Amino acid sequence: MSITLTPVAPRDLKAELAARPDAVVLDVRTPAEFEAEHIAGSYNVPLDLLQEHADEVAARLDGTAVLVCQSGNRAGTAQDRLAQAGFTSARVLQGGISAYAEAGGEVVRSGQRWSMDRQVRMTAGSIALAGAVASQLGSKRFGLIPAAIGAGLSFSAVxxxxxxxxxxxxxxxxxxxxxxxxxxxxxxxxxxxxKRS
Structure with missing residues (x-):
């Protein structure tokens, strides 16, 4: 079951939090990403934990909740999982935390850790580059490494x-x-x- 509700624009979430400081914002990124940067007053519920305990999370929520991640992908997955658990009032922040910060929303920053999306791009790019270079310097079979990375990224998107x-x-x-x-x-x-912390 997949429920798609209207996403929340960053400026609208900023206005909502100003009007209703008790609004629930769940950040589904990793704890390390959350420690580095998060929306003031949001709660960190990592996606893997939310997926495993969706019924318990859904039971705690009342009214609406806004789901946040880096780009919206993980928040969309969390929205679907909460809907399967019976909570269909979750909304996803458009553009993720970066878009919220750009809209002037209050963001707490405390470190220089990379977002998961950035880590994936760096890792995938490095492996693909190493495979391409190795295929030119050694066996052409190393050329399969960039192909495998490309296939993995395509599957990830689908x-x-x-x-x-x-x-x-x-x-x-x-x-x-x-x-x-x-x-x-x-x-x-x-x-x-x-009350939000």
Missing amino acids: SNTCAMASVLSKMPWNRPAQERTADDVIGHIPAGTA
Whole structure:
């Protein structure tokens, strides 16, 4: 089941948060991405945790919620998963956190970590480049590496999933400074209307 609701424009979310400081914003990026930069008052519920515990997350939400990631892809996946769990009032921030910051929204920055999208582009590009160079200097079979990367990226776009991002999210530099349990993460989501931190 896929529910697509009208996305939220960054300027509209900025106005909504000014009018309703208790509005619920869930950031589905990795904890490391969230630590580096996030919308003031948002709650970090990483996509992998949300997908595994969608029923519990949906049960905590009341009214509407805005889902945020870097570009909108992960937030769209989270929206679909929450809809499957019965919560159909989730909206996705258009253009992700960067668009919100550009619209003048309040963003908390505390580090220089790269976003997951940027890490995927760097990793895929580096592997493809290394394969292309190796195919020119050595065996032509190395030319299959860029082809495999291209096929993987095409599949990622069609399926709206990313295996490389899943692997990269488990790397040490993408781990949070302090590990949190699923109960801790879900417990911090406001039940119904709550004050934002």
